[in-house]
Amino acid sequence: ERQGSVEGLAYGAIENSLYWTCNNIATIFKMSLSVNSSTPETVLKLAPLDKPRGIAVDVCDSRLYWTNWNNQHPSIQRSFTNGRLMESIITTDIRMPNAIALDDLTQKLFWADARLDKIERCELDGSDRVILTDAVPQHPFAMAVYGEYIYWTDWVVHSVVRANKFTGADVVHLRRDVGRPMGISAIYNSSFNCFNNPCRVLNGGCSQICKLDPAGSVKCSCNVGMVLDGDGKWCRTAQNDTKTCNDEEFGCESGGCIPYHLTCDGVFHCVDKSDEFADYCATRSCREGFFTCANGRCIHKNKTCDSVNSCGDYSDETECPCDEQNNFKCKSGPCIQSWLRCDNDPDCPDASDEMDCPQRDCKRELMSLMPEINKG
Known part of the structure; x- marks a missing residue:
C-alpha cells in the first residue's frame, strides 16, 4: 500500500509495532509486527496544513511525540498511541522542527530545528527547555540518543554528528561526505525496564x-x-x-x-x-546530621551511643563502644547503664541484662524491709 512521503519512523518495543509519519497526507500510521498479514492503521489524521516529520515512542506511557513544521503553526506535539488527547507541547521559539528523540533513561525529549539551527532538550511535557547547541547544527534532519550522546544527520554539512547529551559539547563528525543523510537509529542490547x-x-x-x-x-x-x-x-x-x-x-x-x-x-x-x-x-x-533508625525514624546523631533508647528499637545504641565501668553491653549490641543490670526489669532488647544474675535471697530482702513496713 502506498504511504506517500514517509519522513519519520519509530519502533514501539513493548507492543512490537512500527509508527511512521506521512508528510504529504498529514497522517500518522501504525502497523503491528506481530501479525504476518498486518496492514497499516491510521493513528491520527492531522490538519491539511500540518507537516509531521520526526516521531518518537514512549513505550512506558504509551505516548507518541512528533515534530510538525506547519508553516503557520510549527510545534512539537504528542498524543497517546491510540491517537487520543493530542496536544501541542512546544509552540514558541520554533520554526522548522525536524528531528526528535526520546531518552528512556532520563525521560527527556531532544529535538532539532532546521531553520533556527539548534538542538534543545526538555521535559516530556515541553517544560524546562534548554538549548544544548546552536552553533554546530546547520540543517539537522533525524536524531537518536544512546548513552551519554545524541546523534543526528545534517543535510548542509553532509555528516552524521555526535554531541554530549548533557552539555552539547564534545562534538564529533562520525561520518562525512554523506550526500543527503536521512534517518538514524541507535541499535543496542538493552535491559531497559519501565520501572527502572x-x-x-x-x-x-x-x-x-x-x-x-x-x-x-x-x-x-x-x-x-x-x-x-x-x-x-x-x-x-x-x-x-x-x-x-x-x-x-x-x-x-x-x-x-x-x-x-x-x-x-x-x-x-x-x-x-x-x-x-x-x-x-x-x-x-534522614537529613544530614540525623541518624537513620532501623525502624525508619530519624534522630539527631548526638543522640546515638548515649545509653538512651532514642530510636525506640535500640538501633541507635547497637554499634557503640561500652564504658565497662559505668555501662553493661547487651548481647544484641546496645549499651545500658550498669545499675540497670539484674534489677528484675529487662532493659536490653534481648533481656540479656537479666541473665546470669546471682540468686537473690528474697527472705533476707523482705526482712530488711520489715522495719519500714512496721513504721507504716
Whole structure:
C-alpha cells in the first residue's frame, strides 16, 4: 500500500509495532509486527496544513511525540498511541522542527530545528527547555540518543554528528561526505525496564511532582501554591508570612513547622497528619546530621551511643563502644547503664541484662524491709 512521503519512523518495543509519519497526507500510521498479514492503521489524521516529520515512542506511557513544521503553526506535539488527547507541547521559539528523540533513561525529549539551527532538550511535557547547541547544527534532519550522546544527520554539512547529551559539547563528525543523510537509529542490547525509572516507584519519594534531572536522578517539585520542604521531597502550603522551616524542622503540608525528629514516629504532630503519611515515611532518607533508625525514624546523631533508647528499637545504641565501668553491653549490641543490670526489669532488647544474675535471697530482702513496713 502506498504511504506517500514517509519522513519519520519509530519502533514501539513493548507492543512490537512500527509508527511512521506521512508528510504529504498529514497522517500518522501504525502497523503491528506481530501479525504476518498486518496492514497499516491510521493513528491520527492531522490538519491539511500540518507537516509531521520526526516521531518518537514512549513505550512506558504509551505516548507518541512528533515534530510538525506547519508553516503557520510549527510545534512539537504528542498524543497517546491510540491517537487520543493530542496536544501541542512546544509552540514558541520554533520554526522548522525536524528531528526528535526520546531518552528512556532520563525521560527527556531532544529535538532539532532546521531553520533556527539548534538542538534543545526538555521535559516530556515541553517544560524546562534548554538549548544544548546552536552553533554546530546547520540543517539537522533525524536524531537518536544512546548513552551519554545524541546523534543526528545534517543535510548542509553532509555528516552524521555526535554531541554530549548533557552539555552539547564534545562534538564529533562520525561520518562525512554523506550526500543527503536521512534517518538514524541507535541499535543496542538493552535491559531497559519501565520501572527502572525511579519516579515510577512510590513517585520517587516525592509528595507531588517527580521528574528526573539530566543525569536521571529524582528531582521533586510542587504544584502551584506549594513549596518544597527542606528535605527536597515533601511539599507544604506556602505561608503568607514567607516563614520557612529550618533544617531541624518539618513543614506540615497544611502549614507550620514541627521538630524533624518527631516525624514518622507513629504519633500525629501536624494538624493534617502529614508527618505520618505512609508514602513519605516509606521513601524518605534522614537529613544530614540525623541518624537513620532501623525502624525508619530519624534522630539527631548526638543522640546515638548515649545509653538512651532514642530510636525506640535500640538501633541507635547497637554499634557503640561500652564504658565497662559505668555501662553493661547487651548481647544484641546496645549499651545500658550498669545499675540497670539484674534489677528484675529487662532493659536490653534481648533481656540479656537479666541473665546470669546471682540468686537473690528474697527472705533476707523482705526482712530488711520489715522495719519500714512496721513504721507504716
